[in-house]
Amino acid sequence: MSDDPVTGAAADRWAIHDVVLRYCRGVDRLDFDLVRSAYHPGAIDHHTGFDGPVDDYVEWVRPLLATYTGTMHLVGNHLAEVYGTHAVAETYGTAVHWGEPAADPRRNFVSGFRYVDHLEKRDGRWAIVERFAVREWTRSTVGTQLAPEGEGPRGRRDAGDPVYLLTHRAATAGSARPPVGER
Numbered sequence: 001m002s003d004d005p006v007t008g009a010a011a012d013r014w015a016i017h018d019v020v021l022r023y024c025r026g027v028d029r030l031d032f033d034l035v036r037s038a039y040h041p042g043a044i045d046h047h048t049g050f051d052g053p054v055d056d057y058v059e060w061v062r063p064l065l066a067t068y069t070g071t072m073h074l075v076g077n078h079l080a081e082v083y084g085t086h087a088v089a090e091t092y093g094t095a096v097h098w099g100e101p102a103a104d105p106r107r108n109f110v111s112g113f114r115y116v117d118h119l120e121k122r123d124g125r126w127a128i129v130e131r132f133a134v135r136e137w138t139r140s141t142v143g144t145q146l147a148p149e150g151e152g153p154r155g156r157r158d159a160g161d162p163v164y165l166l167t168h169r170a171a172t173a174g175s176a177r178p179p180v181g182e183r
Helices: 007-030 032-037 054-066 162-172
Strands: 039-047 048-053 071-081 086-098 111-123 126-140
Touching: 007 032, 007 071, 007 086, 007 111, 007 126, 032 054, 039 054, 048 054
Parallel strands: 039 126
Antiparallel strands: 039 048, 071 086, 086 111, 111 126
């Protein structure tokens, strides 16, 4: 935190929000280095179906996410309470999952969740030390998926996604801000 308590707290809250967004992008793009970057070494994750160290979590979630055609995490309310170099953040969100077969409700659903995170600032970097991924509700979306209405950009779950293309271009062009995950 900077010497100015107002701007320092705002910068910390922004950095904490970035941690959550980096995690969501990593999950949706199957970028597990980015997912891992949201956590400090030794962090603990409590998810539906998993409870343990972050390195084990990443190896657990990797094949699980591969069973979906795609996911999209939408972040809503976010409150970060900063206590020096520690913080608690509560983030509300919705996660959309889709896959084959289209009639399988276990492959096609939407969940409401909250991430309840204990974060710590180490060497100037905020990251999660413990996460509770609280599942609030789940709804099947079977029968509601529509084909794209025309040609155009599509999301990809690899380095060919437009976000990585533009990040690379900006970094190559000399952007002063480092790419996400390298801050």
